[in-house]
Amino acid sequence: MIYAQILAGGKGTRMGNVPMPKQFLALADKPILIHTIEKFCLEPRFDAILVVCPADWLSHTQDLITKYVTDSRVKVVAGGSERNATLMKGIRYLQETFGRHADDVVVTHDAVRPFVTQRIISENIDAVLQHPAVDTVVPAIDTIVQGEADAISAIPVRSSMYQGQTPQSFNVKALVDAYATLTDEQKASLSDSCKICLLAGQPVTMVRGENLNFKITTPYDLRVASALIEKRA
Template sequence: MGDTVDFSVGVVLPSAGSGERMNSAASLPKQYIKILKKPLFLYAVEAFFSLDYVKKIVLVADNVERMTGCLLEFGLHDNSRILVTKGGTTRHRSIKKGLQELEKFRDELDLKVVVVHDAVRPFVPKTLIDELVRESHSNGAAGPTKPLVSTVVKPSAQGTLENSLQRSLYANSETPQSFQFDLLMSAYSKLSEEDLEFGTECLQLILKYCGVNAKLVPTEHDLSKVTYNRDVYTVESLLKEKMSDVCIISDRETEVLKLIADTLTGRVASLQTLVGSLSDKAKDNGKTYNTVVLFHHKEIQQDRHLLDFANLIDLERRGLIIHIIDHASIDGLQSMSVYNLHRNSRKMAHHYEKLSKGVVVIHCVSSNEVQRIASMVLSLISDDPQTFSGQTLFL
């Protein structure tokens, strides 16, 4: 099997839930929950949108106007690849509606395969989709699985344990799932009212109505679904982690440098430490970072220092530049007024905004309180880059 996808794919993204399980005060449907300032459902939309072989995405909405508004706000509606349609009262009714819309474009776009996902699952790993669409193209249907984390039990009518499943024989079925277009259309045309009302699993429907045993693809990818409030935290943290490629630059090895590197390990997508002057080698290794932590051992001049490491900055993505200025003593700060400090920081932040970067300056004296500096840096990197941009901190 080749590792390219050389056929056209359509996507149905049910996003019509009412968010009942979240039990949130305003009962905001889950798909609209803002995660890092962006409605949850847009993460999946953007991920599919970035795949060339996806020719049409049907977003099945609870509220077409509202969802279209979100697409507009985030610059995603001015194109013909995304279509928003009104959903049904259950997942399967919504998928059916989505398929009916997609069907209208099948011949024109030569759609061979349909991917069905879930708007409250923001992670759509490209390599996994590639594999699933290829598997389903050859075999009919494919879906990812993950190992069971808890033991699954069957309660009796009396609420006691009837039996428990042997964990190793079962797995959790996740989405996205992928299907030959014909096959999925055929299954959905046969669904009973009961299937439409209570069914939960497309792969099972394909088995029941078409006799096709879907290929199950065990995966290590995170396919988190936002079901409860707690899942918002998880997804938010994972997105933050994925978003930070960090480079730490210092002209010497110090205790605080090492501690910051240790603290960030496993908390960011990638971490690079460059010690020594910014040689041509460092500048030319091609890799860029959206987050840079720089140590200085004297007062900085913002413009010159920005030029020094400009080649390392990923200009496409938002991020944060943290300047840590290690003073020999507190004396240098005595003469500067708060007003000037404030003005300078804002000027610097304004300057960095052109690069989509926030900037924070941390003044410290001979690297005391190294643990607190490390905690601060981790907090700042985990926050939205704009939240603390322009601030000057002291330790």
């Protein structure tokens, strides 16, 4: 089966003094989360579209989906304490609800990347049906500088540097098996779900992203997103 999992479990601390997690903030006429869900509802190959949100906002999320979304494939569950715990909790729900199959795949996406395109989603599905893990990336435009304690320690060759986006897509069994092999120390170091597969020795295939597929993280990002929506309207 082919699943989508929209990760809406973040608190949005970098958004500043706002009354709710950033995924629930308004973007034009509806919440950011709803814009993102609607993009995934356009893909007919998904058997289920799972939204994983903070436990304290479960009822609010369900109310929003009832108000704005008519697609019966969309389900809501509470997430975990951090990103990868949320991802695994969503996978457990999918397996308990729909069963376990060796060829199950899941396309995971940040709830606050509402400008994801149908091309990116479709190519993630195509790639993950052939490979255990897929990452959406764009080539780095600026030089990437690595440093610690205010000193540069390395400047990698830019031509081999990419910026990671989402979706990130996985064969479910391969991801669960990889996560089970990690030590607690390795799990604590995870800042990215594809790193689960890399640490377990699994290959990760790349799909081309888009610069407009950016993550709404700060008030500036929200202003840019609002301007883009207004221009399209």
